[in-house]
């Protein structure tokens with residue numbers, strides 16, 4: 001049997017992570033089994049499924065590399081067929097008309113009343129219910145439009161779907177859908193229901209917990225690979241403790257047996273970490289393209305700087321490409337911003353101007369000016385003044401970069417260059433002495 005699966009979203013203008021996770025699982029299942037991954041746009045709600053909403057959906061799939069193997073099926077185009085099937089069910093006594101009030105008559109599907117209903121879910125295991133616990137349900141509304149249950153099942157039959165992989169909010173529907181498949185003498189597909197995505201408190205993850213739409217993560221600067229990988233881990237694990245996988249590894253290892261049935265916790269810290277991992281692992285040329293584009297767009301000049309050296313330091317520390325200009329402007333310009341907290345903690349203290357001037361003087365004489373020599377010099381000074389290295393390293397770092405974070409101080413000093421380092425140490429010393437930083441912080445308050 002060759003696998004045919006589908007992603008069947010109802011476009012609303014925003015693509016929820018829970019929905020796209022279903023697409024990812026279906027896509028990987030198809031690719032792993034050399035089957036087909038299809039897209040069915042469940043666009044019967046004409047008010048919400050606008051052309052714009054459909055475009056957003058297709059765009060999101062393209063961004064994540066979720067390519068489909070046949071032209072998309074638009075459910076609204078099949079409504080005549082859905083209604084024919086309803087007539088057939090009526091003709092065979094498997095459905096009946098009912099007047100639910102309000103004039104028109106709707107078509108209701110008859111559920112079995114005897115025995116048991118059930119199926120073996122490929123993720124959740126055996127799912128059972130007493131017949132009679134699920135009521136008959138409407139398949140055509142009194143206004144003549146087919147209901148989701150009917151449209152969904154008929155389209156799955158017509159598209160030859162072998163496995164239905166979707167969120168576990170559909171479990172109850174599946175009991176109904178299976179009876180429809182049987183009534184239509186169609187093979188019942190396998191079902192796999194993916195666990196609910198929850199927040200730290202174990203409640204369903206929602207907008208209130210943070211970004212919930214793919215577009216929002218994209219705007220925040222997440223890479224498509226990060227989102228893909230992260231969503232895959234919401235309900236699946238490769239069986240060892242690996243967390244970052246290539247697309248090929250995912251395809252190779254993906255199996256529904258490895259899906260978890262317990263709720264999947266959305267851990268935003270992990271997502272952030274993962275984005276950094278993806279950036280760190282990018283080929284340098286690709287990082288360089290992003291780096292240069294952003295640095296240039298921020299109006300920073302790269303003339304005369306050791307770009308390769310700077311990128312080597314920054315690539316392992318970049319969590320979002322969009323952070324690049326702010327995080328390393330000091331390599332390119334003397335007009336870099338000072339973090340007020342770091343300034344107060346490290347610079348606005350007694351003896352700091354003298355210390356910075358002293359270091360500037362010593363660095364001026366230092367030959368050669370290397371990672372090792374700049375380090376050794378501060379070590380020697382710390383010994384002489386009987387302080388820890390921190391008493392020197394932190395003020396120097398904040399003085400030359402404006403920040404308490406960044407690459408190793410000595411790598412940074414060499415990349416900035418002796419002349420600039422010494423000039424900055426002198427200027428910052430002056431500014432501390434003149435109260436220039438206090439004025440700046442007062443202006444900010």
Ligand code: GLU
Nearest residue numbers: 008009010042152165166
């Ligand atoms: N349109 C439904 C949804 O988005 C389809 C569910 C399915 O069968 O995959 O929830």
